[in-house]
Amino acid sequence: MTNAAIIQFNNVTKQYDNDPPVLDDVSFEIERGKFYTLLGPSGCGKTTILRLIAGFIEPTNGEIYFNEKKINAIPANKRQVNTVFQDYALFPHLNVFENVAFGLRIKKMKNAEIERKVKEALSFVNLKGYENREIREMSGGQRQRVAIARAIVNEPEVILLDEPLSALDLKLRTEMQYELRELQRRLGITFIFVTHDQEEALAMSDEIFVIDKGKIQQSGTPTDIYDEPINRFVADFIGESNIVDGKMLKDFRVEFVGREFECVDKGFNVNEAVEIIIRPEDLEITTLERGKLQVRVDSQLFRGVHYEISCYDKDGNEWLVHSTKKAAVGSKIGLYFDPEAIHVMRHGETEEEFDRRLETYADVDRHGE
Amino acid sequence: MENKRTRGLYRIPYLLWILLFVVVPILLVLYYSFFDIEGNFSFVNYQKFFTPVYLKMTLSSFWYAFLITAISLLISYPTAYLLTKTRHKQLWLLLIIVPSWINLLLKAYAFIGIFGTYGAANSFLKMIGIGSRQILFTDFSFVFVSVYIFIPFMILPIFNALNELNPTFIDAANDLGASKWTTFRRVIFPLTIDGVKSGCQVTFIPALSLFMLTRLIAGNRVITLGTSIEQHFLVTQDWGMGSTIAVFLIIIMVLIMVVTGTRKRGV
Ligand SMILES: Nc1ncnc2c1ncn2[C@@H]1O[C@H](COP(=O)(O)OP(=O)(O)OP(=O)(O)O)[C@@H](O)[C@H]1O
Ligand SMILES: [Mg+2]
Numbered sequence: 001m002t003n004a005a006i007i008q009f010n011n012v013t014k015q016y017d018n019d020p021p022v023l024d025d026v027s028f029e030i031e032r033g034k035f036y037t038l039l040g041p042s043g044c045g046k047t048t049i050l051r052l053i054a055g056f057i058e059p060t061n062g063e064i065y066f067n068e069k070k071i072n073a074i075p076a077n078k079r080q081v082n083t084v085f086q087d088y089a090l091f092p093h094l095n096v097f098e099n100v101a102f103g104l105r106i107k108k109m110k111n112a113e114i115e116r117k118v119k120e121a122l123s124f125v126n127l128k129g130y131e132n133r134e135i136r137e138m139s140g141g142q143r144q145r146v147a148i149a150r151a152i153v154n155e156p157e158v159i160l161l162d163e164p165l166s167a168l169d170l171k172l173r174t175e176m177q178y179e180l181r182e183l184q185r186r187l188g189i190t191f192i193f194v195t196h197d198q199e200e201a202l203a204m205s206d207e208i209f210v211i212d213k214g215k216i217q218q219s220g221t222p223t224d225i226y227d228e229p230i231n232r233f234v235a236d237f238i239g240e241s242n243i244v245d246g247k248m249l250k251d252f253r254v255e256f257v258g259r260e261f262e263c264v265d266k267g268f269n270v271n272e273a274v275e276i277i278i279r280p281e282d283l284e285i286t287t288l289e290r291g292k293l294q295v296r297v298d299s300q301l302f303r304g305v306h307y308e309i310s311c312y313d314k315d316g317n318e319w320l321v322h323s324t325k326k327a328a329v330g331s332k333i334g335l336y337f338d339p340e341a342i343h344v345m346r347h348g349e350t351e352e353e354f355d356r357r358l359e360t361y362a363d364v365d366r367h368g369e
Numbered sequence: 370m371e372n373k374r375t376r377g378l379y380r381i382p383y384l385l386w387i388l389l390f391v392v393v394p395i396l397l398v399l400y401y402s403f404f405d406i407e408g409n410f411s412f413v414n415y416q417k418f419f420t421p422v423y424l425k426m427t428l429s430s431f432w433y434a435f436l437i438t439a440i441s442l443l444i445s446y447p448t449a450y451l452l453t454k455t456r457h458k459q460l461w462l463l464l465i466i467v468p469s470w471i472n473l474l475l476k477a478y479a480f481i482g483i484f485g486t487y488g489a490a491n492s493f494l495k496m497i498g499i500g501s502r503q504i505l506f507t508d509f510s511f512v513f514v515s516v517y518i519f520i521p522f523m524i525l526p527i528f529n530a531l532n533e534l535n536p537t538f539i540d541a542a543n544d545l546g547a548s549k550w551t552t553f554r555r556v557i558f559p560l561t562i563d564g565v566k567s568g569c570q571v572t573f574i575p576a577l578s579l580f581m582l583t584r585l586i587a588g589n590r591v592i593t594l595g596t597s598i599e600q601h602f603l604v605t606q607d608w609g610m611g612s613t614i615a616v617f618l619i620i621i622m623v624l625i626m627v628v629t630g631t632r633k634r635g636v
Contacts, residue, residue: 091560102547
């Protein structure tokens with residue numbers, strides 16, 4: 001266990017009745033003071049992880065540690081964690097002030113102290129002067145901030161946020177993303193944020209856990225995960241990608257769409273079957289002669305900052321290209337990419353094997369210097 | 370236009386019903402209350418109501434209604450709470466509701482059998498060595514049977530309120546450090562108070578005017594406003610006094626409805 005780890009899951013499994021497990025042998029560490037995001041499709045187990053940390057449910061197997069103490073059976077009201085619920089769960093019979101004061105009143109704090117802390121927390125989330133409002137008189141964005149104030153006022157060590165932005169419109173949502181990130185920096189508290197929106201995850205997090213079917217598929221910084229997805233699921237879930245089957249001929253040589261290319265990956269078996277990913281923004285439109293791939297432009301969408309161009313090669317593989325330049329629909333063009341743009345994924349590789357392989361590349365780089 | 374007219378037509382049965390069975394009887398009751406037993410117009414009935422005999426009766430009615438409501442509530446709230454936690458809650462609820470479909474008289478006679486000198490209750494007392502007791506025709510049996518009768522009506526609204534309570538509120542309270550009891554006191558109970566209020570209404574108001582049970586189970590030892598009305602109309606033939614008591618009963622009911630009225634609150 002590293003020193004900074006505040007939460008640790010050791011082989012945690014959660015299973016209801018005889019259904020297949022909702023979480024399957026999950027292990028991870030959460031470091032103090034960082035912004036974490038749990039990202040994954042609906043039903044993958046994100047909320048279940050939060051509920052395990054908060055203490056609303058107990059794991060079927062495995063251990064959960066908080067500050068190096070096992071907390072499997074510690075009830076929720078005894079944990080140094082507060083939650084911002086997906087539907088906020090603000091108490092409708094209490095006004096804004098009393099909602100935020102709820103946790104402090106339970107701690108039997110003095111009234112003057114409660115007053116000071118609640119006011120401070122409300123001004124932290126830009127809700128000064130709303131103390132006496134009823135919850136039903138608040139807008140969605142304001143309710144969300146009340147929910148955050150209700151959590152931070154208790155000065156927990158960890159705040160859990162379960163898709164708190166999903167009910168907001170796009171503009172408010174972007175605004176709140178900035179505010180949340182900023183808030184986390186100012187408070188220095190560990191945030192664990194749940195979302196199924198990959199852009200949100202990339203924009204906000206220090207670390208992302210990509211989850212699917214009750215397993216953590218990959219964890220890492222946004223750039224790690226975006227640039228080096230471990231498998232097809234992660235590549236597909238995080239941003240648009242072009243994925244084709246290929247074959248690793250030998251170190252630094254890969255074959256796909258019937259051609260051989262130079263790449264930066266090594267450590268595979270000879271002629272091992274692999275999957276190749278190239279991100280749409282790594283493909284550059286060029287002349288047919290210069291292009292490493294020759295394709296026909298099928299359709300084109302204007303996306304604001306770029307054009308999303310869909311092309312097909314002669315084998316019928318689709319290639320998505322993001323380009324600031326327009327292409328003529330129906331024309332034949334060449335696509336150029338650097339060796340670094342090719343990401344090679346091994347079939348069925350675990351995260352540890354994947355990390356070990358990536359580390360060998362770093363060694364090579366260092367030796368090369 | 371067409372629409373408006375048809376809507377007017379649909380309303381006719383309702384309005385007729387209200388007129389014939391609510392408005393006219395109330396006016397009649399009010400009218401009769403101003404005649405003394407000889408049939409002369411006077412306020413003597415109202416004066417009589419404020420004499421100790423009737424005031425005491427009113428108070429005792431209130432006291433029994435209060436006892437019945439309070440005991441029903443004490444039993445019903447935890448029961449309703451447990452029901453919402455069971456797996457087949459609708460089935461359990463049904464089992465509790467079913468007895469309320471059985472005629473009140475039948476249930477009363479059943480209890481006479483159970484509580485009678487040679488009934489099941491006394492056999493049991495004998496068996497455990499306490500010996501046979503007078504159970505029927507006591508305050509205890511009256512309150513017991515009344516509570517038994519009203520419990521389903523108390524459970525139903527409380528169960529509905531608890532069932533509709535968003536379970537994340539309970540998680541949220543726990544999350545903020547509240548123990549089970551604090552969660553109940555500060556979140557669950559306040560959020561289901563409307564169910565409690567309607568449960569109390571449907572128990573307290575009818576309990577004020579119970580009269581059949583007072584005779585069958587309490588052996589006329591308990592005299593409520595309801596018993597008194599019945600006696601005046603059917604025995605002493607003093608319709609004026611009976612109506613006057615009815616007028617007060619109606620006023621009290623309206624007051625209770627206003628006081629315990631449910632305020633709509635929502636998010
Ligand atoms: N109490 C329960 N009993 C049985 N199955 C449950 C229970 N709670 C959750 N599940 C199952 O566990 C799985 C994961 O649920 P979870 O709420 O963690 O998903 P999620 O990742 O938060 O999804 P979403 O993005 O839709 O909120 C789902 O398939 C769900 O049906
Ligand atoms: Mg969820």
